[in-house]
Amino acid sequence: MDEIVGLCWDAFPWISTQATRLGLDTQDNRFAQLGGELFILTQQIQSADQKEIQLKVVKLAELVNKACSISKAQHENLGALRRILEWKDSITPTEIALAKDVQRSLHQFVQYNPEYPSLLRLIADCLHAMNTPEELPDGHLMSKEILYPAHINNTLYTHLRMYSTCSCTTQHLDYARLRLDPEHDQQNASDVSFDLLFVKGHSPCAAKCQSRWKEVKVLVARRNEQTQKKRVSFAVKNWSLSSTKSGLPSTKSLRKVELGEFCRLIGSEKGTLIQFHIKDNVMKLADSVPGSICRSFLPQSTSLSAWLGKTAHLSNRVKITLAYTIARSVWQYYNSNWMTQPWTHDSIQIMKQNIGDANHIRPHPYFITKLHHRRGQILDYCLGDDLFHMYPNILSLGMVLIEIAAKQPFKPGSSNYAWDETTINDYYEWAWTTANSSNLGKTIGAAYQAVVNNCLDAELFVDSACELSKLDDGLEYRQTILYEKVVLPLRELYYAYKDDWEVLEISRMETPVYTPQTHTTSSRPTTGLHFSIAIFCALPFEADAVNELFNETWNEDGERFSRSAGDDNAYTFGKVLHHNVVLVHMAGMGKAAASQAASSVRSSYPEVKLALVVGVCGGVPSNSDGKEDLILGDVVISDGIVQYDFGRRFPDVFVSKSGPEVVSRPGPKLRGILAKLKGVRRRERLEASLLEYLEDLQNTLGSIRAGYPGVDKDELYHEAYRHKHRNPSSCKTCAHEDKENLTCEEARVMTCQQVGCQNSRLVQRKRLREASADGVIPKPRVHFGFVGSGDTVMKSGQHRDLTAAQHNLIAFEMEASGIWDNLPCLVIKGVCDYADSHKNKHWQYYAAATAAACMKAVLEDC
Structure with a gap:
């Protein structure tokens, strides 16, 4: 038996090489597959010391011998394998003839012998038998690797969750990234090692450099059955910290961590190594830490799906x-x-x-999660x-x-x-x-x-x-x-x-933002004639989100992109994907400011043929007519722009006009792009790219300026339910029985919780229910339709629904109708409220981020 095992161990690698060469010559993957499986088997065959495994190896040797035999005589006594063992290492014509014979035999066997699938199955069975762990007396299998006991995983999780509860503005402990490591732990090690990444800082420079992350090494002590003690140590360093060979610091070098100090240390811009220890549920800080090896990572993470x-x-x-x-x-x-x-x-x-x-x-790969209770x-x-x-x-x-x-x-x-x-x-x-x-x-x-x-x-x-x-x-x-x-x-x-x-x-992926980009002179615009797209943002935080997604910026060269006389706009020049764009920082909101800004852009940069109006808007929630559910954070893209406040004022009512004089539809080229984006497959790609760019923004801007506020904060009240003081003793104006529609000025600036708006009047939405039940963040979706544009801020649920029904609107905003008079434009805006009296500013940053991400995704097809 030992002789046969040794024969296979010596002969199979050579046979594997011949099968692989045959696969390269014939471009038939079956030969390469056989060669690869045999190669894998030879890495394990020496350990075949169990009787059952040895019997499988004998059967395998007989079948491989048959596959390599050029005559029936070689079938007996493993003649083909013995011939291979004798001549495979000789530098003679006999070895060359041997290789040709074996390749010819393998060719016949693989292509025409029905036993070829049986050979592959037998190889798989041998590998399975060799790698099956030993069986313990109770019938359970002994792992060759370390299985983390439940208490270790849960100790790690609960301690991180407890210490990550903080009130700091950075919120760097949202979305902890747990490293999934293929390396093997030592069975005799006293601690189990974990690596995690946390967002570190909130400064602008931290978003564009490698030091924006803190990597945390967590050593969880194995449970001592006698003392039942646990110990968790945290070793924190910028980016990477490999396992240290030195031991843990002595207890004399530890001091107790004060309340809130953990978050301050994680959020620190300092590149020093920090190490924590938790013992008996007390966190202590080590004064000295062993050295580490750093790795160079890109700042942004990408979901496995998008990658x-x-x-x-x-x-x-x-x-x-x-x-x-x-x-x-x-x-x-x-x-x-x-x-x-x-x-x-x-x-x-x-x-x-x-x-x-x-x-x-x-x-x-890292696993990303919020540390929920x-x-x-x-x-x-x-x-x-x-x-x-x-x-x-x-x-x-x-x-x-x-x-x-x-x-x-x-x-x-x-x-x-x-x-x-x-x-x-x-x-x-x-x-x-x-x-x-x-x-x-x-x-x-x-x-x-x-x-x-x-x-x-x-x-x-x-x-x-x-x-x-x-x-x-x-x-x-x-x-x-x-x-x-x-x-x-x-x-x-x-x-x-x-x-x-x-x-x-693929080339669509932009160069990492932390790496300074080098360009030839021809790649950088030399005059204002080289800009083809203008992006208009009415509010600073809208422009901030867009600016973060620029692949390059050229504001230092602004003088060479000379503007026309009388152009008072503030610009940021740069590139988004393959487009040279000019970002317009508008002086204010509304149609008049937008019209003036667009007129200046048209005069200074005459080659601009498309304006993108990017920012936030009020959304029209879905009715029960089968439309897709719209929630906060979704993005609307305009099929047309409706000036809904253009109409006639009668003594008793304002009548909004309808028809072509108030609807601005895009031209043929833009309609073609929209038609493409609305297709099922391309829309899926659009939303996937949106999510990818949104993740980039959340990595660079942080959770405060781009994070999801929470499912519980997405509140839609019935359209007739007004925002006002609900406690009669709080306000006489709001409680006036004869004038139900009256609302005091104080209530208009207060939150729904402060005035007592009742949760029983909230409208339930399927997407939010599903997300809440699963503990996940709903992915932003893209909606196409008419967008209402006017100088009036819509803050009435009843008027919102009446106006939307009259013009078939999906959203309200205030700039597009002014820009359209000068440039063909497309509205890409994130829904930050429901255009009713309950609107607040909680969702503005997230909605601006989703709109900017969608803008970049749309430009992939322009």
Whole structure:
């Protein structure tokens, strides 16, 4: 038996080389697949010391021998393998003839012998048997890697959540990024190591340099069964901190951290290394910290979905590393506070490390989450009568593995992953169809395809000893099967693959903002005639959001873009994607200011053919006529501009005019662009790009200036419910019985909570309910339609609905009608309120950010 194992170990690598060469010569991936599988097997075959594994190796040796035999005589006593072993290293014509014979035999076997699929299955069985961990007396499997005990994951989560509760303006602890690391921990280590990223600072320079992040190393002590003590240490440094070989600081060098000091240290602009220790629920700060190795990262993170969509090529090495890293992390964090919802391509973020020039990067996956307080039991299963798959965490992992291998992000019909009975079946159907159509066995290998099939196998845990009524009892078993069937095979692929780390991103991706860009003289405009697009912003925070998305700015060259006499506008000159644009900082709001600004732009920059009006607006909420639900933070794009306050004033009523004299429609070219954007596929891409650019803005501007305010702050009251004092004793004016419509001036500037507006009068919306139930942020959507433009600020729910119904409006704003008189324009504005008496300014920054992000996404098609 030992002789046969040794024969296979010596001969299989040479056979693997011949199969690979045959694959290159014939361009038939089946030969390359056989060569790759044999190569992986040879990395493990020496450890085949169990009797059952040795028997599988004997059967495999017989079948490989048959595949390499040029005559029936070589079938006996493994004659072909013995011939290979004798001559494979000789530098003679015999070795050359041997290679030709074996290649000819392999060619016949792979193409015409029905036993070829059996050979691949047998290789997979051998690998599976070799890598199955030892079995413990209780029937559970022993992992070759470290499984994080539940108390370690939850200790990490709850301590971070507790110490991240702060009132600082930076809010750098929103959206913590937990690094998913493929490296293996030491079994005998006294601590489990975690790496996290937090947004550090809020200064303008921090948004454009590598030091805007703080990376936190968390060492969680393994539980001492005798003392039952826990210890958590935090090592904080700019960007990266690798594991240190030195021990933990002595207790003498620690001091207690004061209230609020943790947040100040994380938010500090200083590049010094900081280390915390938590013991017995007391946080202490270390005076001295060991050194570290820094990595160079791009400042922005990108969701896995957006990154896959914009990446032209990924080598198999990168795909397998990502797949293994994510699968291993799902196993280690399974059913903990970090996994209250299945991990999807949106919750996994890609941080990009520079390892050469600006176009050569290495992706690192991170899990992004808000550190919410978790209530109730966390379940890893979903029960339903018609479910294809009852374990959403495993199904979601399978979907991510398919997305990585096929480089094809899943696009759900809803903005939220609900993971209920209906949507789980939809996700399963997509995964099954995509996996079959992508032919993963040929593109990456049979082992990878087997892993995906295991994730999609509804009977993966069928041998579990737990009963349907006691599913929680089988959690440990399910975690063990996940390791055996998914993590281990990917682990072997991770170590076996030797090809390059190539990642080629398409040209649409802008150069990292922290890297100074170099341009030839011809790429930079030399005169004002080189600008084709003007962007108008009425408010400073609107312009700030747009300016952050410029790929380049040239304000230092403003003099060469000379303006005409009498042009008093303030400009920012720059480039967005491939467009030279001029950003117009308007002197104020309204049609008159917009008209004056547009007239000056037309005079100074005559080649500007398109004006984009970007900023915030009041939205018209959806009615019950089947229209798509509109919520705060969504973006509206104008199909036409309606001057709704143009009309006749009668003694009893104002009658708004309708018809072509008040509707400004875009020209043929702009209508073509709009028609393209409205298409189903392009609209999906538009919203995906919007989300990507919004993430960039949130990374650079921070959560205060670009963050989502919260689902609970998106309040839509019934149109007839007025904003006024609701307590009769608070205000006599608001409580006047004969004049119900009266509202005092004080109430107009107070919040709904201050005047007592009742939550029972709120209108419930499906998208917000789904987001609240899932604990996620609803993704902003794009709506197309007529936009009302006038000098009147709409602050009445009843007048809003009447005017919107008369002109078929979806939003109200105040500048576009003035710009249209001078330049053809497109309104791209984020919804910051519902144009009623309850409007406030809570949503202005987020709406401005979504509008700016949508503006850049639209320019991809212009």
